[in-house]
Amino acid sequence: MANKKKTTIKDIANVLGITPSAVSKALNDHPRISEKTKSAVLQIARNLDYQPNHLASALRKGKSNLVGVIVPRTNSHFFSSVIENIEKVLNKEGYHIIITQSNESYKKECSNIDTLLFTQVDGIIASMANETVKLDYFEKIKSKGIPLILFDRGENDLNVDYIGINDYESSHMIVEHLINQGCKRIAHIGGYKHTRIFNNRIRGYVDAIKKHELPLDNELLIESSLTTEDGREKMTQLLALKNRPDAVYVAGDYAALGALQVLNEHHISVPLDIALVGFGNEPFTAMVTPTLSSVNQHSAEIGKQAALTFLERIKTPTVKQSLNKIILDAELIVRSSSRIKET
Amino acid sequence: MANKKKTTIKDIANVLGITPSAVSKALNDHPRISEKTKSAVLQIARNLDYQPNHLASALRKGKSNLVGVIVPRTNSHFFSSVIENIEKVLNKEGYHIIITQSNESYKKECSNIDTLLFTQVDGIIASMANETVKLDYFEKIKSKGIPLILFDRGENDLNVDYIGINDYESSHMIVEHLINQGCKRIAHIGGYKHTRIFNNRIRGYVDAIKKHELPLDNELLIESSLTTEDGREKMTQLLALKNRPDAVYVAGDYAALGALQVLNEHHISVPLDIALVGFGNEPFTAMVTPTLSSVNQHSAEIGKQAALTFLERIKTPTVKQSLNKIILDAELIVRSSSRIKET
DNA sequence: TATATTTGTTCCAACGTTTGAACAAAAATA
DNA sequence: TATTTTTGTTCAAACGTTGGAACAAATATA
Numbered sequence: 018m019a020n021k022k023k024t025t026i027k028d029i030a031n032v033l034g035i036t037p038s039a040v041s042k043a044l045n046d047h048p049r050i051s052e053k054t055k056s057a058v059l060q061i062a063r064n065l066d067y068q069p070n071h072l073a074s075a076l077r078k079g080k081s082n083l084v085g086v087i088v089p090r091t092n093s094h095f096f097s098s099v100i101e102n103i104e105k106v107l108n109k110e111g112y113h114i115i116i117t118q119s120n121e122s123y124k125k126e127c128s129n130i131d132t133l134l135f136t137q138v139d140g141i142i143a144s145m146a147n148e149t150v151k152l153d154y155f156e157k158i159k160s161k162g163i164p165l166i167l168f169d170r171g172e173n174d175l176n177v178d179y180i181g182i183n184d185y186e187s188s189h190m191i192v193e194h195l196i197n198q199g200c201k202r203i204a205h206i207g208g209y210k211h212t213r214i215f216n217n218r219i220r221g222y223v224d225a226i227k228k229h230e231l232p233l234d235n236e237l238l239i240e241s242s243l244t245t246e247d248g249r250e251k252m253t254q255l256l257a258l259k260n261r262p263d264a265v266y267v268a269g270d271y272a273a274l275g276a277l278q279v280l281n282e283h284h285i286s287v288p289l290d291i292a293l294v295g296f297g298n299e300p301f302t303a304m305v306t307p308t309l310s311s312v313n314q315h316s317a318e319i320g321k322q323a324a325l326t327f328l329e330r331i332k333t334p335t336v337k338q339s340l341n342k343i344i345l346d347a348e349l350i351v352r353s354s355s356r357i358k359e360t
Numbered sequence: 361m362a363n364k365k366k367t368t369i370k371d372i373a374n375v376l377g378i379t380p381s382a383v384s385k386a387l388n389d390h391p392r393i394s395e396k397t398k399s400a401v402l403q404i405a406r407n408l409d410y411q412p413n414h415l416a417s418a419l420r421k422g423k424s425n426l427v428g429v430i431v432p433r434t435n436s437h438f439f440s441s442v443i444e445n446i447e448k449v450l451n452k453e454g455y456h457i458i459i460t461q462s463n464e465s466y467k468k469e470c471s472n473i474d475t476l477l478f479t480q481v482d483g484i485i486a487s488m489a490n491e492t493v494k495l496d497y498f499e500k501i502k503s504k505g506i507p508l509i510l511f512d513r514g515e516n517d518l519n520v521d522y523i524g525i526n527d528y529e530s531s532h533m534i535v536e537h538l539i540n541q542g543c544k545r546i547a548h549i550g551g552y553k554h555t556r557i558f559n560n561r562i563r564g565y566v567d568a569i570k571k572h573e574l575p576l577d578n579e580l581l582i583e584s585s586l587t588t589e590d591g592r593e594k595m596t597q598l599l600a601l602k603n604r605p606d607a608v609y610v611a612g613d614y615a616a617l618g619a620l621q622v623l624n625e626h627h628i629s630v631p632l633d634i635a636l637v638g639f640g641n642e643p644f645t646a647m648v649t650p651t652l653s654s655v656n657q658h659s660a661e662i663g664k665q666a667a668l669t670f671l672e673r674i675k676t677p678t679v680k681q682s683l684n685k686i687i688l689d690a691e692l693i694v695r696s697s698s699r700i701k702e703t
Numbered sequence: 704t705a706t707a708t709t710t711g712t713t714c715c716a717a718c719g720t721t722t723g724a725a726c727a728a729a730a731a732t733a
Numbered sequence: 734t735a736t737t738t739t740t741g742t743t744c745a746a747a748c749g750t751t752g753g754a755a756c757a758a759a760t761a762t763a
Contacts, residue, residue, distance in 0.1 A: 023504070025719055036743050041721060051741060068504075071478050072419040073719035076748050081415065083479070091459070092440030097433065101461065113475050116434070116459040118444065132456050135414050136426070161366070161411075245647075274647060281649065304588070304617055306624065306649040368749055379713050384751060392711060416749035419718050 024065040032061050044069070075137065084114050084327060085133030087143035089121045089170070093271070094299050095316045096144070099168065102320025103142060110328055112139070121242075123148040130154045139331065140164040142323050145171050147242060150211055164330035168323045169314070172213040178330070178341040180322045184214045187312050187347040188221025191266050191294050194310075194349060196229050198357040200264035200292055204237040206251045206276065207268045218268050218296070237262055241272055248275025256283060264292040264355070270299040270311055277305060277354070293354040307353035315345050367408040375404050387412070418480065427457050427670060428476030430486035432464045432513070436614075437642050438659045439487070442511065445663025446485060453671055455482070464585075466491040473497045482674065483507035485666050488514050490585060493554055507673035509684075511666045512657070515556040521673070521684040523665045527557045530655050530690040531564025534609050534637050537653075537692060539572050541700040543607035543635055547580040549594045549619065550611045561611050561639070580605055584615055591618025599626065607635040607698070613642040613654055620648060620697070636697040650696035658688050 026044070030037045035054065043050045043058035061067075075081040084107055088096040104114050115136060119126035126146045133141055140163050143155075147170075155175055158165045167173075168180040195203050205222045208215030219238070226233050236258055241247045248267060252275065255262060267273035273295030280287050287293050287307055295302055295311040302309040326341050369387070373380045378397065386393045386401035404410075418424040427450055431439040447457050458479060462469035469489045476484055483506050486498075490513075498518055501508045510516075511523040538546050548565045551558030562581070569576050579601055584590045591610060595618065598605060610616035616638030623630050630636050630650055638645055638654040645652040669684050 027719075037719085038721075038744080039742060041719095042742090045721085047722095049739095049741060054741080068477060070419070070480065070719050072415050072424065072480050073748090074721070076413070076415040076419055076750095077719080077721045079748070090440065091434035091443070092437050094435050097435035097461075100434070101463070104461075108471075113458075113479060115456075118440075118447075120444070128451075134411055136456065137413065137415050245643075278647060300588075301644050301647070304621060304644070305647065369751095370749075380749085381714080381751070382712060384749095385712090388751085390752090392709095394711060397711080413749050416718090417751070419720090420749080420751045422718070 023070070024067045025070065026067075028065060029058060029061045029067060032065075033057055080139050081137045082112050083136060083138045084112050085129075085136070085138040085141040085143075086114050086116045087126060087129050087133070087141065088116070088118055089144060089146050090118050091116065093297075095169075095297055095314060098316035099144075099320035099323070102317045103324045106321055106324035107327070119146040121147040123151070127154045130158060134158070134161060138163070140166070140327050142166045142168065142327060143171060144169045145212070147209060147212065164327055166323050166326050166330070168319050170212055170214055172217075176340065178326045180319050180326065180341075180343040180345070181214065182312075182314050182319075182345045182347040184217035184347075185221040185224075187296075187349070188218040188266075188268075189225045190349050191296075191312065192222055192225035193229075194351065195264045195266065195292055195294065195355060196225075196231070198264075198288070198292060198355060200357075202232060202234075202237070202260070202262045203264040203266060204239070204255055204262035205266050205268070206239050206241050206243075206248065206255075206272055208241065208243050210240060215268055222266065234260075236260075241268075243267075243269035243272040245271045245275040245278075248272030249279050250275075252276035252279040256285075262291065264288075264294075266294045266296075268296050270295040270297040270302055270309070273309055273311070274301065274305065277309060281306075287354050288357050292357060298350055302350075302352065310352045310355040311350050313348040313350055315347065318345055366413075367410045368413065369410075371408060372401060372404045372410060375408075376400055423482050424480045425455050426479060426481045427455050428472075428479070428481040428484040428486075429457050429459045430469060430472050430476070430484065431459070431461055432487060432489050433461050434459065436640075438512075438640055438657060441659035442487075442663035442666070445660045446667045449664055449667035450670070462489040464490040466494070470497045473501060477501070477504060481506065483509070483670050485509045485511065485670060486514060487512045488555070490552060490555065507670055509666050509669050509673070511662050513555055513557055515560075519683065521669045523662050523669065523684075523686040523688075524557060525655075525657050525662075525688045525690040527560035527690075528564040528567075530639075530692070531561040531609075531611075532568045533692050534639075534655065535565055535568035536572075537694065538607045538609065538635055538637065538698060539568075539574070541607075541631070541635060541698060543700075545575060545577075545580070545603070545605045546607040546609060547582070547598055547605035548609050548611070549582050549584050549586075549591065549598075549615055551584065551586050553583060558611055565609065577603075579603075584611075586610075586612035586615040588614045588618040588621075591615030592622050593618075595619035595622040599628075605634065607631075607637075609637045609639075611639050613638040613640040613645055613652070616652055616654070617644065617648065620652060624649075630697050631700050635700060641693055645693075645695065653695045653698040654693050656691040656693055658690065661688055 026037045026040045030040045040058050043055045086100060091097055117129040119129055123146055141158050152175055166178045172179050172181055207219045210216050239251050241251050267276055277293060285291055295309050298311040298313040302311045322343050369380045369383045373383045383401050386398045429443060434440055460472040462472055466489055469492060484501050495518055509521045515522050515524055550562045553559050582594050584594050610619055620636060628634055638652050641654040641656040645654045665686050
């Protein structure tokens with residue numbers, strides 16, 4: 018019994034002998050429509066299994082109730098959790114989301130933006146790809162006049178709303194934690210300097226090292242793509258030094274995992290020989306051996322705030338220029354990989 | 361310079377003093393439109409930064425070029441990789457995808473289906489939630505007359521296209537591998553029996569055990585939700601047995617990870633005291649200590665085939681009833697957790 | 704030269720919904 | 734009873750694009 022032809026508002030109108038516009042108004046609970054008509058319409062709609070044609074109403078109303086989300090990848094707990102919470106907030110308000118992944122590629126990100134604009138989304142919530150340096154495509158979103166909200170990887174001079182954590186302070190905190198554990202020669206495998214958040218982490222590291230008058234060695238500060246593979250490589254590089262570090266702070270958990278693998282393979286005791294701290298608090302940090310210290314980025318809260326910011330922007334059509342910069346306090350989770358002194 | 365008003369086909373028509381329909385035809389490379397007009401239109405379109413209104417064309421053409429994807433969650437490598445490959449194939453054909461997650465909840469899955477139907481997707485590719493027993497919402501998709509393609513968790517009697525792996529044989533293979541390694545008492549932490557793929561794995565396990573005349577003990581066959589947490593619990597349960605197993609085959613990697621944690625915490629040697637095999641070949645299986653044997657499910661190929669199946673269904677509007685059941689051969693990846701005998 | 708064909712365009716209706724204006728009928732007020 | 738207000742509905746246009754039919758002009762064929 019394949020119901021090929023979809024039922025429209027018109028079909029309902031015909032059954033009841035009224036006008037399509039009356040049906041539309043009934044369905045939208047228009048005050049001028051009688052209760053009798055409303056309930057009749059609802060009844061028939063149910064009987065005919067009526068599903069409103071979203072395309073038509075979006076076209077007419079000039080808004081799609083769709084929000085685009087762009088993330089570097091979905092298979093990390095952080096992004097997946099952010100998305101989940103964006104969805105939770107937006108669904109309540111009748112919005113649905115379209116998720117796209119850039120796979121850390123600038124080109125893919127641009128094509129994602131085109132896709133989303135093409136789909137007539139009402140706004141875009143994004144975290145930028147590692148590769149992204151040019152912001153032209155993000156400017157394009159802005160020029161369309163739809164809200165753009167960035168989170169995590171996205172702090173920059175675009176002059177748009179942003180939700181993230183206090184990277185500088187977190188970084189500072191990590192270094193001081195390692196110093197407290199007695200480490201004297203602390204290395205940092207950081208992300209790309211051109212990305213604001215990673216740059217902030219680097220600055221936090223540098224300033225903390227300086228503050229405690231530890232050696233600020235060029236060899237100890239390495240830029241990385243922060244993949245597991247690159248973490249392995251950069252750790253290997255550190256092990257090759259004449260003067261090895263006694264602690265390594267990696268700006269991302271996946272790269273920290275790679276580093277840990279290398280250390281384990283070399284039978285270097287973590288944390289006794291070299292202490293290790295990651296960033297992001299991915300679930301696997303609690304699963305590896307030894308468990309990996311990391312920083313909780315409050316993914317759920319970031320997602321929630323991003324969605325709320327979008328809703329706020331949508332509700333005030335006036336170009337209210339007060340920017341929303343929400344910076345959350347991150348939390349250092351100390352695990353075995355950096356617990357040297359008993360507390 | 362916020363370009364509030366979007367440029368339409370009409371604007372281009374006005375500039376050139378021609379008709380909107382001529383512009384539309386020019387943009388769609390209609391054979392009857394002169395090259396001169398075409399290039400002029402293209403030029404003006406570029407100048408005015410014209411973006412076609414997808415909503416309008418989808419409404420008119422009766423197809424949205426959107427495909428819905430439903431997965432239990434995106435933060436596993438398997439699903440993330442399937443999605444990536446679905447996208448790769450479909451993008452080439454001008455389709456875009458909307459990703460939704462059910463979080464293993466039947467209710468969420470239903471609401472996802474409603475969302476997707478509401479968005480007028482041209483088809484749905486899905487892997488079912490653990491919880492799902494009733495198939496009414498999937499019937500709803502079918503009754504709308506749009507293609508439904510299931511993969512992995514989705515083999516059932518819905519009579520729709522399906523792409524998966526040979527679970528029964530894979531399971532058989534795992535048990536025989538463990539027997540080859542000298543194991544005599546093999547336990548199975550399986551998924552929910554009501555899900556076809558997990559049931560197949562259970563059957564594969566049982567048959568292999570019977571075939572080799574090993575003890576088929578009720579205590580050794582446990583049903584689980586296959587989360588990391590539940591894996592811990594079920595492993596603890598197995599350790600409490602008077603007669604412990606010497607091998608455990610877990611039907612999912614995340615649960616296997618939980619099991620491994622418990623074994624490590626109890627200082628039980630893996631694989632010497634108890635060998636362990638997971639399922640899914642998630643990246644972390646190669647990262648934990650000891651590395652975890654698992655089964656590669658060919659996620660990329662599954663994604664590709666799912667997308668191709670969709671395209672085929674769309675291209676043959678006739679109700680061609682020959683069902684597409686693609687069953688791929690899975691591959692056992694033997695790692696330290698089950699390598700007892702040197703090869 | 705008359706007719707047939709091709710070419711390039713316009714015209715118009717349609718996709719399904721929404722919305723303000725218009726309007727008749729019913730109810731409230733004078 | 735005459736007038737105003739309220740109520741419930743219809744009317745008509747619109748959102749932006751598409752595609753078949755119609756049509757005039759240019760070109761090819763008889």
